[in-house]
């Protein structure tokens with residue numbers, strides 16, 4: 001069985017109960033985390049997964065909301081594994097994300113020195129950075145002899161470049177995690193034939209009346225996935241299950257609801273199963 005757990009459905013703006021973006025995919029002892037927004041380490045342990053059990057972590061792009069929880073993941077993995085620590089492999093497209101990863105623990109050097117001396121320890125929690133170059137074609141970035149494979153594909157989140165989505169294939173089936181992107185043909189190509197598409201969601205129609213008053217919202221709309229267009233894409237490629245996350249705007253009492261997101265993808269023509277994710281939403285495939 002392959003399990004998908006949404007570890008965070010939030011965005012940069014703080015909302016109660018919504019950790020920063022993240023998705024866990026697990027198949028047996030293979031546990032793969034995609035992005036690590038705020039409170040990811042906490043959500044993982046709430047889901048029954050210790051950060052020391054992660055096989056690898058994948059970064060979709062260098063935007064703070066997808067990375068601010070990573071320091072906590074790395075520290076917890078290191079502190080909980082005294083004497084049996086292995087660095088966390090972190091896979092990311094070469095560029096700003098890998099530059100960030102290489103130096104992200106450096107501001108903690110004074111704390112690390114104190115901790116190392118205090119318990120006579122000589123290792124550090126830094127990630128094992130594995131960068132890859134993106135091309136016009138999908139690229140396999142991780143493989144395991146259990147039959148699990150991860151493929152990356154560049155998507156459209158300009159001006160943030162590079163930005164990728166990931167496809168995970170296991171013996172049970174397949175899932176795509178979009179990262180942040182506009183609705184695009186590259187995502188359609190990556191997600192063709194998968195069992196589950198976990199996609200970011202932006203309700204353009206709900207927010208467009210505010211564009212004049214708040215022009216920055218128009219810029220935000222330019223690099224996120226309009227929910228109506230997303231419904232059309234999901235129908236076109238025939239994906240049976242669509243999971244919406246990275247919800248803009250977040251469903252709140254008296255505001256946008258989960259049903260509004262579902263109505264949007266239905267108006268786009270999608271007839272499959274839709275889940276508007278909450279933190280710790282679980283799905284299985286296989």
Ligand SMILES: [Zn+2]
Nearest residue numbers: 063065066180
């Ligand atoms: Zn984001």
Ligand SMILES: [Zn+2]
Nearest residue numbers: 063157160180
């Ligand atoms: Zn982003």
